[in-house]
Structure formats: structure tokens, C-alpha cells
Amino acid sequence: MQLTEDDLTTIRQWLQSRLKGGLRCFVCGSTESSVLPSVAMTSMFDIRTGRIHYMDGYPLIGLQCTTCANVIWFSAITMGLWQPPVVVSADTPSSAAPAGTEPPASAQAPASTDAPAGAE
Numbered sequence: 001m002q003l004t005e006d007d008l009t010t011i012r013q014w015l016q017s018r019l020k021g022g023l024r025c026f027v028c029g030s031t032e033s034s035v036l037p038s039v040a041m042t043s044m045f046d047i048r049t050g051r052i053h054y055m056d057g058y059p060l061i062g063l064q065c066t067t068c069a070n071v072i073w074f075s076a077i078t079m080g081l082w083q084p085p086v087v088v089s090a091d092t093p094s095s096a097a098p099a100g101t102e103p104p105a106s107a108q109a110p111a112s113t114d115a116p117a118g119a120e
Contacts, residue, residue, distance in 0.1 A: 036064055042058045059081070
């Protein structure tokens with residue numbers, strides 16, 4: 001995903017509010033850097049099975065040193081650029097789910113029509 005001007009403004013404000021003394025590259029010592037133009041994504045790795053989950057990960061914003069090309073990564077979620085979707089399961093009471101996130105009727109458990117044993 002390409003970053004918009006609004007995204008870049010959010011990133012700059014977030015960095016300025018946290019990097020009080022500026023940012024110095026830990027490789028070469030330069031204080032010059034630029035935000036990479038796209039959001040990157042990690043892939044999740046299951047250490048028990050060795051499987052890579054390409055569709056699951058964390059969005060990252062890269063800040064690249066303009067002298068040596070070292071890149072440091074910041075969480076796009078923590079920066080406020082993206083919020084993960086709310087996942088609502090059929091077990092979640094609809095009163096606990098944010099408005100508009102209730103599961104479709106097809107995902108809800110059907111009402112039981114079975115009478116208790118011995119009842120007629």
C-alpha cells in the first residue's frame with residue numbers, strides 16, 4: 001500500500017512526538033532519514049511446525065537512513081495508521097460486539113427445537 005500525504009503527516013507527527021532528540025542511525029551515526037513510500041508486512045512463522053503464514057502478519061513503516069540505507073521498522077498499528085478488523089465469533093454476544101460487526105444470521109447457531117428428554 002502506498003502511503004498518502006495524510007499518512008506521511010501522521011507518521012511525522014508520531015515520530016516527532018517520540019523522538020525528542022531526533023533519530024541517529026545506529027550504523028553510521030547520520031541524522032538524515034526518510035520514510036519509505038509503502039507499508040511493508042511481516043509474515044508469521046509457526047516455530048512448532050515451521051509453517052509460514054503469508055496472509056498473517058504486522059504492517060510496518062520503514063524509516064531509511066539516507067547515508068547507509070539502514071532501515072528501522074515501526075508498527076503501523078501503534079502509529080495509528082491501521083486498525084486490525086474486529087473479529088466477532090458466533091460465541092460472542094451481539095451486545096458485546098461493536099455496532100455493525102454482528103455475524104450474519106448464517107453464522108449464528110440455529111435455535112434448538114428439540115424438546116428435553118421425556119417431554120412431550
